[in-house]
Amino acid sequence: MKSNGQSDNADANQTFGYKPNKRQREVRRTIYERFHAMRDDPIRKEEEAHWEQADKDYMQWMPKRDDEDWRSHLVLPDAFAAIQSNAQETIERRSRPVLESVEASDLAREQFCNDIMKYSMDRTQFDYENYRAKLVASIRGTAFVMERYRYETRKVKDPDSIDDQGNIVYKEREIVDYDDTVTEFCENDSIFLDPSAQHESKARDMVEREVIDYKEYKRLYMNKPGFTNQQYVQAAGDLKENTQFFQQAKDMTDDDVEILHYTNRATDEYNVVANNVVIRDDAIPYKHKELSVSIYRHYMIPGRMYGLGIPRVIYSLSEERASLRRLNLDRQNLNMNKVFLANDLVDIDEEDARSRPNGIIQVNTNGMNINQVIQPLEFGDISPSYYRTEEMLLEDIRRAHGIDDRIQGVQTGGTATEAAILKETAQKRINMVAVQAEMDTLIRIGRLKWSNIQFFYPAAKIQRITQDTEDQQTKVYRAVKVQGREYTIQEKNGGYELDTSEIEGTSGFVLNPAMAKFMEGDYDVTMDANASPVLSKPLQQAKITEMFGLIALNPMLMNVIEPEKAVRRYLQINDEDPKMWMRGKGLTSDQWKRLAIQENNVMATGIPLVPTDGATEDHTSEHLHFMDTPAFHALPAPVQQNILQHVLGEDSARGGVGAQMAQSMGIGGQGGGAPAQGGTPMPESLPGTTPMNNFLNNAQTPLSMPRGGIGSNTAARGQSATMTASIPGKAQAQNNAG
Numbered sequence: 001m002k003s004n005g006q007s008d009n010a011d012a013n014q015t016f017g018y019k020p021n022k023r024q025r026e027v028r029r030t031i032y033e034r035f036h037a038m039r040d041d042p043i044r045k046e047e048e049a050h051w052e053q054a055d056k057d058y059m060q061w062m063p064k065r066d067d068e069d070w071r072s073h074l075v076l077p078d079a080f081a082a083i084q085s086n087a088q089e090t091i092e093r094r095s096r097p098v099l100e101s102v103e104a105s106d107l108a109r110e111q112f113c114n115d116i117m118k119y120s121m122d123r124t125q126f127d128y129e130n131y132r133a134k135l136v137a138s139i140r141g142t143a144f145v146m147e148r149y150r151y152e153t154r155k156v157k158d159p160d161s162i163d164d165q166g167n168i169v170y171k172e173r174e175i176v177d178y179d180d181t182v183t184e185f186c187e188n189d190s191i192f193l194d195p196s197a198q199h200e201s202k203a204r205d206m207v208e209r210e211v212i213d214y215k216e217y218k219r220l221y222m223n224k225p226g227f228t229n230q231q232y233v234q235a236a237g238d239l240k241e242n243t244q245f246f247q248q249a250k251d252m253t254d255d256d257v258e259i260l261h262y263t264n265r266a267t268d269e270y271n272v273v274a275n276n277v278v279i280r281d282d283a284i285p286y287k288h289k290e291l292s293v294s295i296y297r298h299y300m301i302p303g304r305m306y307g308l309g310i311p312r313v314i315y316s317l318s319e320e321r322a323s324l325r326r327l328n329l330d331r332q333n334l335n336m337n338k339v340f341l342a343n344d345l346v347d348i349d350e351e352d353a354r355s356r357p358n359g360i361i362q363v364n365t366n367g368m369n370i371n372q373v374i375q376p377l378e379f380g381d382i383s384p385s386y387y388r389t390e391e392m393l394l395e396d397i398r399r400a401h402g403i404d405d406r407i408q409g410v411q412t413g414g415t416a417t418e419a420a421i422l423k424e425t426a427q428k429r430i431n432m433v434a435v436q437a438e439m440d441t442l443i444r445i446g447r448l449k450w451s452n453i454q455f456f457y458p459a460a461k462i463q464r465i466t467q468d469t470e471d472q473q474t475k476v477y478r479a480v481k482v483q484g485r486e487y488t489i490q491e492k493n494g495g496y497e498l499d500t501s502e503i504e505g506t507s508g509f510v511l512n513p514a515m516a517k518f519m520e521g522d523y524d525v526t527m528d529a530n531a532s533p534v535l536s537k538p539l540q541q542a543k544i545t546e547m548f549g550l551i552a553l554n555p556m557l558m559n560v561i562e563p564e565k566a567v568r569r570y571l572q573i574n575d576e577d578p579k580m581w582m583r584g585k586g587l588t589s590d591q592w593k594r595l596a597i598q599e600n601n602v603m604a605t606g607i608p609l610v611p612t613d614g615a616t617e618d619h620t621s622e623h624l625h626f627m628d629t630p631a632f633h634a635l636p637a638p639v640q641q642n643i644l645q646h647v648l649g650e651d652s653a654r655g656g657v658g659a660q661m662a663q664s665m666g667i668g669g670q671g672g673g674a675p676a677q678g679g680t681p682m683p684e685s686l687p688g689t690t691p692m693n694n695f696l697n698n699a700q701t702p703l704s705m706p707r708g709g710i711g712s713n714t715a716a717r718g719q720s721a722t723m724t725a726s727i728p729g730k731a732q733a734q735n736n737a738g
Contacts, residue, residue: 018232024278031262031273032245035207038192047306051140051188057311057318058083058139070337072329078318078394079311082403083138086310089430090134094127095438097446099523108487108500109518113450115482116511116519120453124182132185134437137296141309144191145441146208147448148292149285149456150178154219179461181452183445191293198303199295201444205264206291211249217257217274226282233257233274246276265291288451294444296437314397321393328386331379338376346373402429438527446525458516477512489514502590544573564588589618596622599646604635608642611649623647 020028038044055061057079065073099117101110121127129145137143153176160171190209197203212220214235222230237254239246252258259274268289272280286292297307311318337355342348345366352361365373398404460475486507490499498518509515548570551557568578568588579587587595595612596619603609612619626632627643635643 018229018277020278024229024281027271027278027281028245028273028276031207031260031271034205034262035192035209035260038195038207041195043195043304043306044192047142048189050309050312051142053315054079054140054309054311057315070333072326072333074322074326074329076318076322076325078314078321078397079139082310082314082397082401083135085403086138086430086433087131087135089427090434091131093434095130095434095442095527096121096126097442097449097525097527099446099450100526102522102524106521108498109521110523111485111500112487112498112518113523115485115487116457116480117446117450117453119480119482120181120449120457121183124180126183129183129185133296136185136188137298137307137309137437139309139311140188141298141307141312142188142305143296144186144188145294145296145445146184146186146191146292147294147445147452148182148184149452150180150182150184152176152178152220181449181456183449186293193293193305198305200291200293200305203291203305204266205262206293208261208263208293210259210261211252211256212259214255214257217259221259221274221279226285227272227279228281229277229279230274233277233279236275239275243276263291265289286448286452287455288448290448292448294441294448296441298433300436310401310403313400317393317397317400321390321397324386324390324393328382331382334379338378340374340376342374343368343372348374402432442527443525446527450523450525454519457511458513458519477510479508479510481506481508487515501594502588503594504587504591541573544570589616592616592619593622595619596626599623600626600643603643603646604631604639606636606639606642609646611646611653613653615650615653617654620647620650623650 060075060077060080062073062075097117099110099113101107133143133145135143153174155172155174157170157172159168161169163169186208192207192209193200194203194205200206217233218230221227221233224230235255235257236248236252239248246258248254249258257275259272262271262273263269263284265284268283270280270282270284271278284290295305295307298310299308299313301307340348340353342353346363348361348363352359361374363370363373457478460477462473463476464471464473483506484502484504486501486503487509488499488501489496491497496514548566551561551566564582565588567582571578571581592615596615599609599612600623623643624647627640627647632640632643
């Protein structure tokens with residue numbers, strides 16, 4: 001191709017030494033042609049005009065006022081109020097994509113994968129970027145988000161020490177700014193999509209335009225993996241000759257670089273050109289092989305890529321209402337700064353006729369009546385119909401966007417349920433828009449994100465460390481933090497399975513190859529938010545209080561719920577720490593069991609422990625299970641006695657049979673000391689059906705105990721085990737189960 005008498009290649013040689021081959025010339029031509037086609041599409045141009053007007057309406061923009069223009073230029077906040085009302089009712093919604101396992105047996109893996117994705121979203125400000133996109137969509141009707149893996153580093157100089165003269169000595173190191181899958185909001189003028197597509201999932205290709213300073217370009221792209229020819233890129237001002245395709249845009253300075261990222265899902269290409277230089281020509285670097293863009297549409301237009309924003313929906317109504325308000329203000333202005341009718345036979349200075357405090361107009365009437373010389377022009381008062389007209393327009397505006405900026409004034413009614421119903425009624429349109437976005441955009445984001453997480457998260461990073469003055473390299477895997485759960489790998493049935501347990505606080509694991517294999521599998525992506533409105537904290541507290549009171553009064557309901565969990569939930573919703581209120585430290589059943597396992601490990605080393613304060617039956621049951629293992633049998637007799645003393649003390653503290661048995665054995669209810677020698681012999685049988693009773697009823701020398709957990713019936717389960725442990729006092733208890 002020719003341009004100004006020069007070939008594409010000749011032009012490149014003369015300007016900055018770049019010599020593209022045939023493939024690179026084809027890639028460059030394709031990118032610029034597709035970019036210009038997307039940029040100049042008539043529908044795109046129409047939307048850009050609407051975006052600009054919507055931004056002005058949101059910012060209540062007013063043109064510069066002429067000093068001689070006395071008319072009102074009032075701009076009403078109709079669009080701003082509706083947009084902010086929509087945002088305040090949805091900002092706490094915190095909609096996120098979640099994974100659902102295809103197979104019901106993979107519940108542990110499902111929780112595991114969801115915790116990994118939650119960790120990624122938490123550390124990359126997913127909710128904030130999501131909020132920005134939704135806010136822009138409510139203004140312009142359309143907002144773009146990009147889901148991609150981002151890895152960026154930079155070199156800094158850390159203060160390392162202070163020398164003898166008091167100067168700070170710096171040491172250079174490299175820090176990582178980004179190393180994660182990120183969901184980023186992108187400005188509308190930087191994303192260009194296939195004009196023939198009606199949805200981003202059907203678009204053939206797209207261009208993301210990036211304009212950055214030349215120095216920033218060198219920092220980000222000079223050593224970027226997968227890129228080439230970066231050294232040939234020059235700042236826009238250095239391209240003095242006419243290039244084949246690149247033209248400096250109005251939003252660029254001479255020091256800028258325009259980077260066009262072109263992605264074609266049909267041909268699996270991700271190519272990049274920077275100021276006329278092809279710096280990447282390769283496949284899409286993601287497993288999903290889709291365009292990385294997702295679109296939020298506030299109000300969907302069937303058959304159109306772009307949506308409608310709130311300002312555009314109410315534009316004509318708001319302008320009409322503003323016109324009426326301006327006319328009213330102008331009328332008030334004219335009534336205060338009156339227009340005068342003057343006889344042309346009399347010379348009256350216009351400056352004297354201007355309204356001012358204590359102003360006097362000197363008039364020589366030449367014997368005529370003053371009313372024949374000068375008199376004000378009176379304007380009628382405001383008609384009551386004006387107020388009715390404005391209120392009708394305001395009601396039409398509310399009908400158009402379905403949002404009432406007086407939502408916060410809804411009365412609570414008699415109960416929290418009534419208040420929630422009233423609020424939900426006022427938010428019907430807001431919920432419709434939110435759910436529509438979640439059904440479409442959020443699920444697409446989730447699919448792209450999970451695909452990137454599955455591919456990039458297990459990859460090891462090479463970390464350079466200095467040891468003994470030598471630089472060494474080691475593989476480092478990503479560490480993931482989890483709230484309220486802990487994951488371990490257990491060996492079962494000749495293989496390995498993922499085990500999960502609830503804990504207090506946070507835990508973490510390293511996503512090494514052993515853990516990463518549990519990320520494999522098929523998962524459906526759904527949304528975690530529902531159509532109901534987000535209730536305020538006081539309404540939630542009142543609602544749960546009502547529900548809790550009704551359940552507590554119904555014995556049948558109390559039989560099917562776990563009181564400990566119910567009380568724990570009630571305290572948490574009221575911002576109270578369950579540990580400060582509940583017996584047993586407010587721990588869950590799993591947490592009590594974990595505590596017992598830790599105590600078993602400590603006591604097995606020979607360190608005696610006093611009975612745990614507030615221990616539950618689940619906690620003591622874990623001790624009993626341990627006493628039925630070969631590890632316990634192998635312990636010395638004094639260590640076994642300490643463990644037995646600990647178990648009896650916990651049961652004694654709960655008022656169980658362990659109290660009387662501890663006394664007969666010389667142990668005491670509180671534990672902590674060595675068991676007394678001798679003591680009252682055990683009774684032949686013990687009443688009751690508690691696990692401690694079952695344990696003691698089956699105790700012999702050698703001692704036997706039930707395998708079942710707390711609350712199980714040993715005789716019914718038919719489970720018992722024998723272990724060698726002597727009981728002080730040389731007493732023997734007969735087994736009465738048979």
